[in-house]
Amino acid sequence: MFNNSRAARLVGAAGVAVLMASLSAGVAMGDPSEVDDTSVDVNVNIAEVDGPGFLALTVADDAVQLTENGSDVTRRQFTGTLPTVTVTDTRDSADIPAGAGWAVLGTVSDFTGGTGQAAITADHLGWAPELVGNNTGDGLVAEGDVVDTVLDGGANGVGLENRELLVSTWDSAAVHEEGSWQANAELFLRTPLDVEAGEYSAVLTLSLFE
Numbered sequence: 270m271f272n273n274s275r276a277a278r279l280v281g282a283a284g285v286a287v288l289m290a291s292l293s294a295g296v297a298m299g300d301p302s303e304v305d306d307t308s309v310d311v312n313v314n315i316a317e318v319d320g321p322g323f324l325a326l327t328v329a330d331d332a333v334q335l336t337e338n339g340s341d342v343t344r345r346q347f348t349g350t351l352p353t354v355t356v357t358d359t360r361d362s363a364d365i366p367a368g369a370g371w372a373v374l375g376t377v378s379d380f381t382g383g384t385g386q387a388a389i390t391a392d393h394l395g396w397a398p399e400l401v402g403n404n405t406g407d408g409l410v411a412e413g414d415v416v417d418t419v420l421d422g423g424a425n426g427v428g429l430e431n432r433e434l435l436v437s438t439w440d441s442a443a444v445h446e447e448g449s450w451q452a453n454a455e456l457f458l459r460t461p462l463d464v465e466a467g468e469y470s471a472v473l474t475l476s477l478f479e
Contacts, residue, residue: 322360324441326373326477329353333473335458344420344459351454353401354435354475358445365442371479372437373452377429380458380469389469392419392428394458398435402451410438410450418459429473441479 330352339346354373375396380389398412413434417426427433436452438444 321364322358324356324358324360324371324477324479326475327355327357328475329355333456335456339457343462345462345464347458347460349456351396351456351473353451353453355449355451356436356477357449358441359448360445362442362445365445366479367442369441369479370437370439371441371477373435373475373477374432375429375435375454375473375475376432377473378471380471382465383468383470386465386467386469389458389460389464389471390419390428391430391471392426393460394418394429394456394471394473395421395426396429396433396435396454396456398452398454400436400450400452402449407444407447409440409444410436412436412452412454418457420459420461432476435475 333349333352335347335349337345338348356371356373358371377391377394379391380393382388395416395418397415400410400412413436414425416429416433417423418428419426435454436450444450
């Protein structure tokens, strides 16, 4: 089981630097027969990564724009798609703690108005997580449940005010051979009809725990 007290954003990592070289030469204009062609071999020796591997989280983009879609006579709704989230595990099996699992959790701040409007609280944003890519059929990695907003009511109408599950596995060792997994989510902001017009912004934080 994953332990929220121990973040696994980076368990260990090795980096490879790429060197780009640019060579230029100038020659005086003249008879083409007087110009010599020369070449330079560019070589690099890239060593094999030697390390414990890592468990890491990446996100395809750092912003999403919500647009009005699906409003009705009871509320206004603004939707968008969370940029694809990728969890990568390059560890050896022996480096994975027994019984470990990982999870990606998301929480959002209040939406603050750009011109002093009253904030739209975080519980007005919900999501519908979805696994994407090729590693979706074994059942060992699963997306979280739909989280509704405070305007929807019910036990699940809590929004992303607290940490909510995007994707997880209960057995890191069993799934790590697949290498990586991807998920996104349909986001929906639901507000009262009389919400004040203007631009609003919030920060959605995604965290990887093991």
